[in-house]
Amino acid sequence: MTDLVAAVVVTYNRVDKLGRVLDSILAQTRAVDQLIVIDNASSDSTPELLASYGDDPRVEVVRLETNTGGAGGFAAGMEKAYERGADWVWIMDDDCYTGETALEKLLDGHTAAEKELDRKVPYSCSLVRYTDGSICEMNNPGTTWDWGRLIAKGQNTVVITNCSFVSVLIPRRSIARYGLPLVEYFIWFDDMEYTLRISADGPGVQILDSVVTHDMPDNRGVNFGDLNSSNAWKFYYGARNESSYRWHHDNKLDWLKFVLGTYVWMRRGRVSRRLQLGVAKRILAGLKFNPVPKQVRSVR
Amino acid sequence: MTNARKLFEIVDDGDSGLAGGDGRLSERELGLLVGALNYHSLIQPGREFKTVVLRGPDGALPRLTNASCHLLEWDSDRAVVCTVGVRSSVSGGPGGASPLVPLVIDLGGEGSEGGAAFYDRAGLKGKVFRRARFGAPIAFDALRQGLTDVYEKRVTPKRRAHRMAAIESTAMSVTPSNKERQPAILFGLHWFEMGGAERWALESIALAKEAGFLPIVVTDRDSSHPWITRPELDGTLVLPLSIPLPGNEDADLLLALLSEFSIRGIHVHHNGWLYERLAWFKAMDHSIQIVDSLHIIEWRTGGFVEVAVKLSNTIDVHHVISPHLRDYLTLERDVPKERVALAPLYGLNTGDNAPAAAAPARKDQGSPFTVSFIGRLTQQKRPYLFLRYAAQLRRSVREDIRFIVHGDGMLADETVRLITRYGLSDCLELRRPPRSVEETLADSDLLVISSDNEGLTLTTFEATAQNVAVLSTDVGSQASLVSAKALVPRQPFAFIKHAVELTKDIMASEELRTRILDEQREKIIALKELPEARAWTKTLYEGWKA
16 A cells, blocks of 8 residues: 655745745645645735635645644644554645655655665655755754765765754654654754654654755854844744753753853854843753653544 | 354263253353363364263353363362263374273353453452552552553563564475365454454454354353353354363364364464464464454553564464554554554444434433443443542532443442442433443433543444544544544543543533534544455455465
């Protein structure tokens, strides 16, 4: 029997890009069996746009009552896909345009990697480009010490430690064993925590032949040197979430390195004292903050 | 008179009823005696047996195949009912040995069934255990469920046995000439007692007969086997074993089965003895197809699912009845997907149970809201928890409410006692079989399932067919049937809190009740797109004919 693939897109007030994202998913050479769109309570014309996909039986729109952030949206979508019986869940943001063979290459590359490594691979992700064709600075996965292991065997695939939620293919097995992303994280570091968590039995892979485009306003990575009063809310989530992860699930030395690194970035970026204090408070909050992942139920 | 296959000729009926007509033995006792004599006829082919038949007091377990059959003495509370003479018709003779073999078959007493509950222990420990269990059932259950969580997460995963290596030998058969004989399927059951797994096992035995196979049915648990008289067993070869078998008789029995019959397949339902011998069968004859049917995961011990995983490399296909079990085997335990077949059971001998097209409003708006519990009154179903929930619910609502508890079982006395203790006598009706479940559902607005473990509950299919909303503990594969809104925690205090709140919401909103019912209906329709267990098994057996 053919495996069932469900794509999950989480969207919030990005109606201008969402249609192109969905069209690119529905036009894959290896067709998706389901496309679950999580509308994180958008206040723009997203519902109207999504209504126009009503004729396609593959598309299911779930409108959440409140904005639960990327973490809540991906958790809701992955849970829905799992309950619908998906063997693979392919997740991405609402500004990710997929190359037409992106899914096909992910599936092929994932299978080939498992065969070569002789173990289950917890996830695979695509190469993420910026709109001008260059590498997307924000979505570069971390690599393992033996990142070239599969390249040496003729596969165009890199062994990685973690990645962001921009075109990630997750087998049902990983969700069954490790549950869903942490809804409580709301935004930032939810993808890192999740891909690290599901890699407990071995790292994931990046399939370089599978290509997507991340249509961000600027092609910049993020660091605490960019913190300012308009984006502080997002950095505060990041500080709390990473502190929580490093303290509770990594090791205390890495937590200390994270704290020092954050401080150094903020100093270099000349971040105001008030905002630095705000970050320090969130780092301390992370010591008490330790949410438990929700597990999934088998329905079909 | 039992219609099961006999591997012996009757030399002297001894007024037992074995040869037909009225005799000293009941139908059930005749079934046990035939089963025991079949076993001894296989073990000692061609011999003549002079058999003393004993009956024990109520609750005494039968001893049909163990060492006591060869001891020519018995307990003082056993009565000799008759003495019968039979000769094994199994080929092969006694050689130089005396052809006459004395046997003592103890048929036990009535009502020795159900196995032992976890609180049935001897001595002071048992006394303390029972006092705690029955003195404070909810608090005791809370501790027990907490312990289950610890076992599930920390203990059971560490106790998992190594998986048996795959059998590389492809030997086809030790005795190819046996292929000429009537093809047979070997079935392994726990016992012949009432239960969902047993009902399915008997149905599959009937399917094997329909497909032209001789079913050979082995049980490995002591019981009075009240279902040994079921018509599905007519024409089958029944072997109700009393374990342990003496000396080398395990080996003698296996060899006799393999040499006397053309065994094409083995279907294990719940039978630990047969599970452990599957590898031997596969090694002796690789063409024997092996399948097991799995219903439920036991979190404390692993249960049969754990045994099945351990022996997975010797089993051709695991038949599972729920998506939960399929995912557990394939995703959590890495059993290859192609060796796991999901074919749910719906409506065992109860018709189609097709859900109605649309939910009507409550049956009778004028009558009190009615909440029911339907199921055996056993530890697994936790009727005491339902009663505590009912008491709490009644205290927290202003309108009239009515409860029905429909069932019977080991906890019947406790149930009656708790109805009084919780002050529910004036609003709770206790119904017992043979009163029909349909009648109770027709009177109900909400069915509550308080079990601490389940597979796929048949009552949810039945309830949905009668437009009754279901509120259930979130256990086993209940999520495949019950609305996500109506799944509540297994832990007793959390169960009471959430179930009471949800019931109040349902009572206040017919729209919510309808939404829950609609989701039940959708889930059942989706589930019915999967192959059904009977059709799947029929096709499987047809394939074993070749």
